[in-house]
């Protein structure tokens with residue numbers, strides 16, 4: 001009798017340098033203490049039964065079964081296959097692991113519980129891949145190490161999205177902080193920060209399938225739009241890119257020195273640059289402005305940003321200073337989900353199972 005496996009992984013936030021990192025500039029990201037848990041156990045019936053719950057504002061349950069010819073198909077009432085990112089990543093993880101390591105052949109229950117909102121730039125896709133892969137590898141006794149899990153998860157994320165930043169899977173696997181420089185991911189040891197994250201929207205169940213599928217491609221679209229704008233204003237954008245690179249370097253020093261006033265000011269400047277390249281929609285802008293007005297040391301959009309036409313779905317990051325409660329109340333009043341987070345959280349944890 002195989003035991004139940006339970007693993008957990010953290011969400012991520014990009015502290016500095018999102019978008020500019022696509023052009024080789026430095027970016028700093030960290031794990032936060034919002035976690036996603038995957039449990040894997042046996043089931044009598046064959047195939048995979050997948051249950052996803054507790055994702056803020058979202059939940060679903062479905063069967064994934066083999067069709068003739070070995071393809072895995074979702075079997076519910078609606079085309080959640082394309083409507084939800086989460087299921088696409090679980091399915092692709094299974095397909096990949098079956099092919100690469102020959103796992104499978106018995107009934108498996110996969111249960112996912114998450115504190116990470118979807119499509120909010122907090123790394124829910126990478127977290128789903130890392131945790132699902134780690135749990136299934138452990139369950140089926142596939143030996144390996146953390147780096148193998150990270151590489152498998154990155155492969156799966158890329159297969160689903162077409163392109164994926166290595167940052168998210170690295171953070172979900174290793175936790176802590178990472179600096180990305182010229183495409184290389186380096187782990188950094190920096191002190192913990194207390195921040196507020198405000199998220200606008202997740203995919204509501206009422207959203208039609210087409211719109212929800214587009215949401216999964218939001219980051220891709222945002223990156224493409226920045227590229228088009230850059231082509232019209234090459235010199236101007238290059239100066240933004242260099243400024244962002246310098247901001248990331250100075251921010252690392254400010255975190256090391258515990259200089260929160262400087263750190264906050266750098267967040268505000270970084271936000272201004274993100275606005276300048278056109279990735280700040282109205283509702284996220286309002287969350288940042290309101291936080292700054294209420295006394296935040298710093299506030300910025302984090303991750304890909306957003307689009308007004310996609311309901312401003314996305315997240316902001318606030319360094320609250322003394323006025324955290326007032327800022328949280330204001331963010332909530334504006335209809336956003338509020339989370340108190342700590343940076344530098346632990347990476348992949350095998351909470352029950354044999355471990356790696």
Ligand code: MEV
Nearest residue numbers: 018019021121165303304
């Ligand atoms: C998205 O979370 C961050 C971007 O910089 C894209 C990427 O790094 O792949 C916009």
